Amino acid sequence: MHIGLEQYLTVSFLLFSLGLLGVIMRRNLLVIYMSLELMLNAANLALVAFSRFNNRLDGQVLVFFIITVAAAEVSVGLALIVALYRRHQSAHVEDLTSLKL
Amino acid sequence: MKLEFISLAWWILFLPLLSAVVITLFTLRSRVVSSLLSIGAIVIGFILTLMCIHTNGFQVNVESTVDWLTIGDLHVDFGLKLDALSLMMMLIVTGVGGAIHIYSYEYMDDDPGKARFFACLSLFTFSMLGIVMANNFVEMFIFWELVGLSSYLLIGFWFEKPSAADAAKKAFIVNRLGDFGFLLGILMVWEAHGSLNFSTLQGLGMVSTVAGLLVFCGAVGKSAQFPLHVWLPDAMEGPTPVSALIHAATMVAAGVYMLCRTFFLYDADALQVIAYIGGFTALIAALMAMQQNDIKRIIAYSTLSQLGYMVMSVGLGGPVPAMFHLTTHAFFKALLFLSAGSVILGMHHEQDIWKMGNLRKKMPITFWTFLVGSLALSGVWPLSGFFSKDSILGQALAQHSASGDLLFADGVFIAGLTTFYIFRLFFVVFLNQEKSDAAKHAHESSAVITWPLLVLALFALIGGVIGIQGIYRYNFPAAGEQPANFAAALFEPFAHSPVAATLGLLAFAIGIVFAFKLYGATSTDPLPAKLGGLATLMKNKFYFDEIYEATFVRAHDAIAAIADWIDRWLVEGFCIGVIRGSTDLTGRGLRRLQTGSLQTYAFLFVLGVAVALYFVLK
Numbered sequence: 059m060h061i062g063l064e065q066y067l068t069v070s071f072l073l074f075s076l077g078l079l080g081v082i083m084r085r086n087l088l089v090i091y092m093s094l095e096l097m098l099n100a101a102n103l104a105l106v107a108f109s110r111f112n113n114r115l116d117g118q119v120l121v122f123f124i125i126t127v128a129a130a131e132v133s134v135g136l137a138l139i140v141a142l143y144r145r146h147q148s149a150h151v152e153d154l155t156s157l158k159l
Numbered sequence: 160m161k162l163e164f165i166s167l168a169w170w171i172l173f174l175p176l177l178s179a180v181v182i183t184l185f186t187l188r189s190r191v192v193s194s195l196l197s198i199g200a201i202v203i204g205f206i207l208t209l210m211c212i213h214t215n216g217f218q219v220n221v222e223s224t225v226d227w228l229t230i231g232d233l234h235v236d237f238g239l240k241l242d243a244l245s246l247m248m249m250l251i252v253t254g255v256g257g258a259i260h261i262y263s264y265e266y267m268d269d270d271p272g273k274a275r276f277f278a279c280l281s282l283f284t285f286s287m288l289g290i291v292m293a294n295n296f297v298e299m300f301i302f303w304e305l306v307g308l309s310s311y312l313l314i315g316f317w318f319e320k321p322s323a324a325d326a327a328k329k330a331f332i333v334n335r336l337g338d339f340g341f342l343l344g345i346l347m348v349w350e351a352h353g354s355l356n357f358s359t360l361q362g363l364g365m366v367s368t369v370a371g372l373l374v375f376c377g378a379v380g381k382s383a384q385f386p387l388h389v390w391l392p393d394a395m396e397g398p399t400p401v402s403a404l405i406h407a408a409t410m411v412a413a414g415v416y417m418l419c420r421t422f423f424l425y426d427a428d429a430l431q432v433i434a435y436i437g438g439f440t441a442l443i444a445a446l447m448a449m450q451q452n453d454i455k456r457i458i459a460y461s462t463l464s465q466l467g468y469m470v471m472s473v474g475l476g477g478p479v480p481a482m483f484h485l486t487t488h489a490f491f492k493a494l495l496f497l498s499a500g501s502v503i504l505g506m507h508h509e510q511d512i513w514k515m516g517n518l519r520k521k522m523p524i525t526f527w528t529f530l531v532g533s534l535a536l537s538g539v540w541p542l543s544g545f546f547s548k549d550s551i552l553g554q555a556l557a558q559h560s561a562s563g564d565l566l567f568a569d570g571v572f573i574a575g576l577t578t579f580y581i582f583r584l585f586f587v588v589f590l591n592q593e594k595s596d597a598a599k600h601a602h603e604s605s606a607v608i609t610w611p612l613l614v615l616a617l618f619a620l621i622g623g624v625i626g627i628q629g630i631y632r633y634n635f636p637a638a639g640e641q642p643a644n645f646a647a648a649l650f651e652p653f654a655h656s657p658v659a660a661t662l663g664l665l666a667f668a669i670g671i672v673f674a675f676k677l678y679g680a681t682s683t684d685p686l687p688a689k690l691g692g693l694a695t696l697m698k699n700k701f702y703f704d705e706i707y708e709a710t711f712v713r714a715h716d717a718i719a720a721i722a723d724w725i726d727r728w729l730v731e732g733f734c735i736g737v738i739r740g741s742t743d744l745t746g747r748g749l750r751r752l753q754t755g756s757l758q759t760y761a762f763l764f765v766l767g768v769a770v771a772l773y774f775v776l777k
Contacts, residue, residue, distance in 0.1 A: 082762050155755030 066107035073100035087139050087149040098128050165223040168239045171207045172288050174200040179281035182274055193274035197281045198260045205253035217243040217630045222294050232353060240294035240357060243633035248291040248416055251489045255408045256284055258611035262497055263400040265607035276316060283309035283405060290413050296345045296355040306413060307334045310405050314397040326393035333390040337380015344373030361423050371429035374421060382414025382466045385440040389703055391463055395455040399500030402455055407462045407492040412485045415469040419478040434474025438569045441467025443701060445576035450697035453510045454499050457584050461536065462492055464573060468551055471566055477554035482631045484547035491535035491544055491619035494612065498529040501608050502588060505601040514595040515588045521601040526589050528612040533585050535619040537578040537667050541649055546623030548574060549663055553656035571662045578670025586678040594682050624648045
């Protein structure tokens with residue numbers, strides 16, 4: 059079976075959808091966070107696939123950017139989650155509604 | 160020479176302002192320095208005016224202008240106009256005003272607000288000179304309002320007394336009514352002629368009757384003519400020098416001066432109305448004066464009545480007699496007021512004439528000056544009042560029309576009333592027996608008080624025959640011939656209009672006989688018993704205040720209440736309320752969307768992206 063662009067994009071779409079579902083439905087902040095990473099990586103996959111099949115390298119360059127930014131984001135995000143946990147003794151999103159009136 | 164002349168005029172105008180500013184900013188603590196500054200400013204002004212007249216004479220007509228503002232076709236200068244009319248008025252304002260300033264130095268000596276008093280007095284002098292010298296309507300209007308302001312400040316000088324504060328407010332508001340008409344009149348004049356400069360307007364001639372009468376409104380307010388006369392008697396709450404300066408000699412004369420300055424604007428109908436209003440004011444004021452008991456109020460009503468004479472004279476087409484009477488009136492009315500002030504001081508601030516009596520012995524100088532003032536007011540030959548009053552009566556008679564004759568009869572009748580009420584006052588205060596302990600211990604005032612009285616008395620004596628009338632004729636050349644010499648001037652009225660002169664003197668004789676019969680020796684007022692209801696009417700000023708209270712003030716309150724209701728319920732409650740309420744309601748509804756749940760937001764965000772993608776990729 060020939061593996062073409064469509065197959066790559068299908069996998070990417072599935073990964074993205076799984077990540078989105080995780081973000082919307084899971085309650086634990088850490089899991090939501092992992093789901094977010096999943097969505098980022100789905101985007102990476104799509105970019106690499108496009109880059110490969112179009113014979114252009116700019117997609118791959120973009121992926122490096124995303125990986126770098128994601129690393130930074132994880133460090134900040136995890137720090138925030140730890141801080142939140144220390145304050146509320148909970149990492150569940152239902153408990154984090156203090157912005158509501 | 161010309162240049163010097165004009166710069167002098169600017170100095171005359173701005174010295175009092177300078178003194179007012181310096182007093183307010185720097186010397187309010189020092190009573191002596193403040194009063195000397197103010198007196199110095201006006202005396203220097205008087206000397207400069209004399210120098211102007213000495214070098215150039217009265218027969219000039221110069222203007223000195225500074226461009227002030229230009230809006231489209233409207234050009235307004237800030238200018239000084241010097242001609243016989245304004246020069247003579249400058250002499251009156253600085254001369255009579257100067258005498259009153261000096262008098263105030265003593266009169267206000269024990270008042271803690273003396274410095275403030277002199278600052279206000281200087282401000283007033285500045286504004287009044289501004290009216291006199293203004294060369295256009297806008298400038299005159301500004302000074303007109305400034306005069307109103309300084310009058311307000313001075314009437315309410317003893318503002319801790321509620322009656323004084325009320326009187327000041329009343330004067331200001333009533334004047335504002337007149338000034339509103341005046342402003343409309345100025346606008347109509349501008350619309351008709353496209354200019355507001357007096358010299359330019361003089362060449363352009365009359366305006367419509369309505370415009371003329373609206374301009375006249377200003378004079379009705381300032382010169383306290385019917386129906387806006389109610390403020391002047393109340394204005395007597397101010398210190399006596401203020402009553403003399405502002406509410407007798409100068410400010411109230413500003414209306415008459417303005418009418419003469421703009422005499423060329425009025426057509427025959429407007430003049431007719433002006434004449435009748437003047438005649439009517441003179442009549443009712445004289446009637447009211449007959450039953451007042453406050454020494455200052457009697458003289459205040461007398462002022463109203465004499466102003467009525469002047470306005471009537473303008474209406475009869477005689478600005479020269481009007482200005483002539485204004486001048487002599489400034490002398491003898493300032494004299495009467497200052498003499499009354501001297502009496503009040505001698506009586507330790509008692510103003511009820513029925514508590515005085517036999518002051519002739521105690522206050523001889525005041526007695527004589529008051530007598531001169533009274534005789535001049537009544538129009539006795541050869542005192543100043545006779546000549547000016549006679550020229551007004553002659554003007555009425557010269558109309559040879561029914562209305563002229565009616566106003567002539569009115570004038571003669573008022574002349575009789577005038578004699579009656581002023582000698583009623585005179586007999587009760589200076590003759591008779593003492594009616595209270597204060598009268599027994601009254602004392603003559605000091606020299607600073609009596610000297611201005613003597614100077615004013617001199618002019619009240621000779622003011623009619625020193626050629627004042629001739630000076631005004633420079634401005635109104637059509638108004639008759641100048642008598643050849645002094646003797647001719649002395650007997651001129653009898654040659655010119657014998658009927659007016661004779662009847663005027665007859666009215667005086669009748670008035671004084673009645674006054675002497677009724678008040679020669681009495682300690683109570685016999686008139687109420689004789690006149691019954693009429694006396695009550697006079698005493699209560701024909702209930703004008705009460706009528707205004709019941710109609711205009713009530714109507715005004717009703718309108719104010721309606722406006723308040725509209726503001727409170729329609730504007731505030733309905734318009735603003737609906738907008739505020741709907742905003743509030745929408746906000747409350749939209750708040751439901753903000754659940755605070757992170758995942759709802761994420762879901763809505765994705766939904767939004769999906770919808771956007773759908774429309775983009777479709």
